[in-house]
Amino acid sequence: MPGITLVTAGCALWLTPFSIRETIRILNRLTAAQVTAEIQPRVFEEQFPNTILYVGDVVSGPVVRWRNIFLADVSPPEQRAGGPGERGEGPVVTVASEAVAVADPANNRIHLAMVNGSTHAVGKTAEEYYNTSFPRGVQTIQAVKPAEVRARAFSEMDMGPLYRAAYGRGDPAWNPIDPRIEFHQRLVLPPACLILALVGIPLGASSRKGGKSAAFVTTVVLAFLY
Known part of the structure; x- marks a missing residue:
C-alpha cells in the first residue's frame, strides 16, 4: 500500500503536470508544422x-x-x-x-x-x-499563426508555482479559487489510495455472505464522499 501511495503521489504531483505540458507543446508544434498540409x-x-x-x-x-x-x-x-x-x-x-x-x-x-x-x-x-x-x-x-492550444488553467503548473498562485499572492484582486482547487485535487489522490485500501481490505476479507459486494458498494460510496 505505501508503494501504491508513493507511485500515485509521483503521478499526481509531478508526472501529470509534466505530461500535460509536453502534450500541449507537441500539439502546438504539430499544428504549426501542418501549414503545408x-x-x-x-x-x-x-x-x-x-x-x-x-x-x-x-x-x-x-x-x-x-x-x-x-x-x-x-x-x-x-x-x-x-x-x-x-x-x-x-x-x-x-x-x-x-x-x-x-x-x-x-x-x-x-x-x-x-x-x-x-x-x-x-x-x-x-x-x-x-x-x-x-x-x-x-x-x-x-503564414498566419495558428491558434495556440492551451491547457486547462493551472493544470500544467508544477507544485511550487501552483502553491504560490494559490497562497503566495497578496494581490487582493487575485482570485485564488481555481489554483487552490487544483492544488488540493493533487494532494488528495495519494492519501485516498491508502484510505480506501485500509477500508476495502477488511471488508473484502469478510467471510460473511455478500461481504465482497458490500465492500465494493462501500468503497464506491466512500470514493464519492471523499
Whole structure:
C-alpha cells in the first residue's frame, strides 16, 4: 500500500503536470508544422497575408511537392522588396512548374524551392512590364499563426508555482479559487489510495455472505464522499 501511495503521489504531483505540458507543446508544434498540409489543389488560397496562392497539384510525402504554382503578391507597393518592376500598383505574379514546400514552424513561414519559374510585374505605367525567368529560385510565404492550444488553467503548473498562485499572492484582486482547487485535487489522490485500501481490505476479507459486494458498494460510496 505505501508503494501504491508513493507511485500515485509521483503521478499526481509531478508526472501529470509534466505530461500535460509536453502534450500541449507537441500539439502546438504539430499544428504549426501542418501549414503545408492545409493547401488544397486547384483552389485559390487567400489565408496568407497579402498573398494569393494557387496550386494545381499537391504531392504528399516526406517532402511536399507542389505543381503548377501561381503566386500573387498583393501587398502595397511600398512594402515590397525588389527591383523597380515591383513598385507598380498591380500585383507581382510568380508562376512555376514545380516547387518543394518546406514549413518553417518557428518563424511561421513556408519556404518554396521553385523550378522553372518566372516573375511578372507591371510598373507605374502600362508600358512598364517586367518579366524575369529563373530555372531555380526560392520564395517565402508568411503564414498566419495558428491558434495556440492551451491547457486547462493551472493544470500544467508544477507544485511550487501552483502553491504560490494559490497562497503566495497578496494581490487582493487575485482570485485564488481555481489554483487552490487544483492544488488540493493533487494532494488528495495519494492519501485516498491508502484510505480506501485500509477500508476495502477488511471488508473484502469478510467471510460473511455478500461481504465482497458490500465492500465494493462501500468503497464506491466512500470514493464519492471523499
